[in-house]
Amino acid sequence: MKAVVIREFGNPEGLEVVDVPAPVPGPGQVRITTEAIGVGGVDAVIRRATLAAYGFRKGHLLGSEVAGSVTAVGEGVDPSWTGRRVWAFTGLSGGYAEQAVAAVADVLPLPDGLTGVDAVTLGSSGVVAHFALDRARFTPGETVLVRGAAGSIGVTAVQLAARGGAGAVAVTTASEERGARLRELGATHVLDRSGEGGPDTPSGFDVVIDVVAGPALSSFLDRLNPNGRYLAVGVVAGQPPADFGMRLMNAFRRSLSFATFSADTVPGPAAQAVRSSQFADAAHGDLRTVVHDVLPLDQAVLAHREMDAGTVFGRIVLTP
Numbered sequence: 001m002k003a004v005v006i007r008e009f010g011n012p013e014g015l016e017v018v019d020v021p022a023p024v025p026g027p028g029q030v031r032i033t034t035e036a037i038g039v040g041g042v043d044a045v046i047r048r049a050t051l052a053a054y055g056f057r058k059g060h061l062l063g064s065e066v067a068g069s070v071t072a073v074g075e076g077v078d079p080s081w082t083g084r085r086v087w088a089f090t091g092l093s094g095g096y097a098e099q100a101v102a103a104v105a106d107v108l109p110l111p112d113g114l115t116g117v118d119a120v121t122l123g124s125s126g127v128v129a130h131f132a133l134d135r136a137r138f139t140p141g142e143t144v145l146v147r148g149a150a151g152s153i154g155v156t157a158v159q160l161a162a163r164g165g166a167g168a169v170a171v172t173t174a175s176e177e178r179g180a181r182l183r184e185l186g187a188t189h190v191l192d193r194s195g196e197g198g199p200d201t202p203s204g205f206d207v208v209i210d211v212v213a214g215p216a217l218s219s220f221l222d223r224l225n226p227n228g229r230y231l232a233v234g235v236v237a238g239q240p241p242a243d244f245g246m247r248l249m250n251a252f253r254r255s256l257s258f259a260t261f262s263a264d265t266v267p268g269p270a271a272q273a274v275r276s277s278q279f280a281d282a283a284h285g286d287l288r289t290v291v292h293d294v295l296p297l298d299q300a301v302l303a304h305r306e307m308d309a310g311t312v313f314g315r316i317v318l319t320p
C-alpha cells in the first residue's frame, strides 16, 4: 500500500511516499481502508522534531487519525465491525496510508450525515478543545482568549466557548481574513499574534487556551485576570522561555493558574463520549467542521508546506 514517511526531519520535503506492506490488525485491533486522513499540527511538530522527546526515528509513518471502512479485525474483536464506516485514532503514527490499524477502543462509528472528511477534521481536535475548556473550569459569563485560534483545535474551542455562554471570546490570528472567519464561528474580539486588538479588547481574561506557546507565552500570562486559568495545549511556536514560571510566581497575589493539557490524560470512554456527541452535533449542523483543503495522499508535502506557511484555517485532509 501507499504510505507517507519521514525520510528527513525538518522541512516538508523530507516527507516521502513509499510502498509498504499493509498492516495486519493485532489482538484488539481493526484494520481500516482509509477514505480521509487528518493532517494535524502535531504531525508538523513531529516532522520538525520540535519536541525531540517524542523520540521518533527516520522512516516514521506520520498521521494519527483516519476515517474509512473496517476491512479486517484482529483476535478478540467482534467481527460485526467489518464493513462499518468509522473514525479512528491510530496513535502518533500510521495514519498517512491507504490502510491503517487502530485499537477498537479508539474507533467510533460515523453517524449518518457525517463525512469521513468532517470526522477527521473534528475527531481529535474537538476533544482537545472540549477538555481544555473543561480543565480550565470555564463557566458561562467568563472571558476567554484562544491563542492560535485558526487551527483545528482553536476553531472548535471558539465555537464551544461561544456556545457555552462566554462573556467574550477573543482570538489571536495573523490574518484579518481568518479573523473575520473566526468571528463567524463566535469570536467577539480579534487580536494579532502579539495580543494587540481594538480599543474594546477586554483588559484581561479568565481563561486562556494556548495552542501556540513559544517565546511570547509569558506576555499572555500577564493578560490573565485574578484567579485566571492558563491552559497550554500546544507548542506550535516551540517551547516557552525557561523563566515563564518566575513570571507566574511574581504574580503570586493574583492567584493565577498555569496548566498543560494533553488529551492523552483523558480516559478513553470519556473522550469517546464527547467525540460521539460532537459528531452528532456536526451531523446536525450544530457544530461546524472547518476543512481548509482536501489533497491526495501523495501531496502530503504540499499539505505540510501549507501548514508551515501558516495559511491553514482549520484542518487539511488527505485522501488516498
Ligand SMILES: NC(=O)c1ccc[n+]([C@@H]2O[C@H](COP(=O)([O-])OP(=O)(O)OC[C@H]3O[C@@H](n4cnc5c(N)ncnc54)[C@H](OP(=O)(O)O)[C@@H]3O)[C@@H](O)[C@H]2O)c1
Binding pocket: 040, 041, 042, 045, 124, 125, 128, 147, 148, 149, 150, 151, 152, 153, 154, 172, 173, 174, 175, 178, 193, 211, 212, 214, 232, 233, 234, 235, 236, 237, 261, 262, 263, 264, 310, 311, 312, 313, 314
Ligand atoms: N493537548 C493535546 O492533547 C493536543 C492534541 C493534539 C495536538 N496538540 C498540539 O496542538 C498543536 C496543533 O494544534 P492545531 O492543529 O490546532 O494548530 P495549528 O493549526 O498548527 O496552529 C494554530 C494556529 O497558530 C498560529 N500560529 C502558527 N505559528 C505561530 C507563531 N509562531 N506564533 C503565533 N501563532 C502562530 C496560526 O494562526 P495564524 O497564522 O492565524 O496566527 C495557526 O493557524 C500542536 O502543538 C500539537 O502538538 C495538542
